[in-house]
Amino acid sequence: ATSTLTHPNDPSLADDFAHAQSAPAPPTTTTSQKKNVRFTDDNNDTDLEAQRSSLFSSQQPYRDEIDDDSAGYRNEAEGLSNTQIHAYHRQILEEQDAQLDALGLSISRQRELSMQIGDELDSQVLMLDESERVADRHASTLNRARRQLGRVARGAAESGEGRQMTAIVVLIIVLVLLIVILK
Template identity: 55%
Template sequence: MTNPNQLFLLADHIKLSLLERKRAQSLDIDGDGGSKDGNISRSLDQFRDGLAALDEEQKRLEEAGDEEGALTIGDNLPGLKKQYDDLTAQFHGFSSPTTKSTLTHPNDPALASDFDHATTLPSAGGASRPKVGQRNSSKTVRFSDNPQAQDSSDPALEAQLFGRRYRDEPDGEGYRDEADDMTNSQVHAYHQQIMDQQDQQLDALGVSIARQRELSMQIGDELDDQVAMLDDVDEAVDRHQGRIDRARNQVGRITRSASDNKQLMAIIILIIVLVLLIALLK
């Protein structure tokens, strides 16, 4: 059964998907954009169906006299409908201050770090752009076309740059082996390439986490169905237990009645024997 908490979680998932799509568009990364739009559209449809189910549930609770349950749904339903309208407008490209505010504020505070990552856009140099109000200390880097001459005059700098050997594979070529014949500009470009690859890997990890979230939601729905089935089984067991108790009471009454009949027969037989004895003694 759909409940407000599940819809709030679904809204957060849609927000993250929209933010990831916006981030990919800002980086000119097409990827599987069509597939992402399809997933977002299906999530919005699921959101709409959930709102309709909540409306029906609220009416059912009001007719059943459950004022507390109906009031709980009534308190959450307007906010959910507003988020659905804002997310739908954002998905179709109709942006406004209210839709932006809805898009960047999670319903679950535990997802704040995910939203911060999704709203942080890489700059042209590959580093993350600082948020508004955050100070960014500037650093000066000097490049030279002759790195050997510069490095040889400063052994500590050479040890800092090339002292550690990074290897992706045990038998692969190390970082220093690749950088030995590079100029500073080439080393900078190589660093930029590595950072771009890491950013793509992080984006892929974000997609994987989103899929895991969808799977978790599906598991939650399946657990709700199983709980409903268990409740039905529990009710059936209670009904059968009541029938067994009534049958046991009937058997007890029959047993007591049979015991009383045996006593009456014994008394009649004793009376007949007594009459016969009296007749014989006379």
């Protein structure tokens, strides 16, 4: 099942959407040509050109676009005087100018938006660079504190046992003296 839009996604596209829906369906041919396909294993070069001409002589060359516009123009211009044809051309040129002006405005809006996006990206890059500098500064501060703490811990481990024993002995002596004096 295919889904076909029945209304435009964006209200600003309503005119284009209405025009697209009002466009006539592509013409269909009522006469179908019988097509023949011949397969041969004989690659005789002398018959190759004859085979090509027999296969492609009755067919029109392929084109991507149907040339309906020229017939439409001929129908519009038929029976008009030179002055009327000139006025008709001027009207077509004015319509094309209006379309080109609208396209120019759209392009200038896109340009402005892209410049704003570029400016925003530049400011984001600056903020990321600043964040990186701050993170690096804090990382170096933490590394320096970790090194200092490691030095303190190593110093306490190396000389801590002897000092602790001395402090305990001194405190015991002070305690004994206080007990003797206060009795």
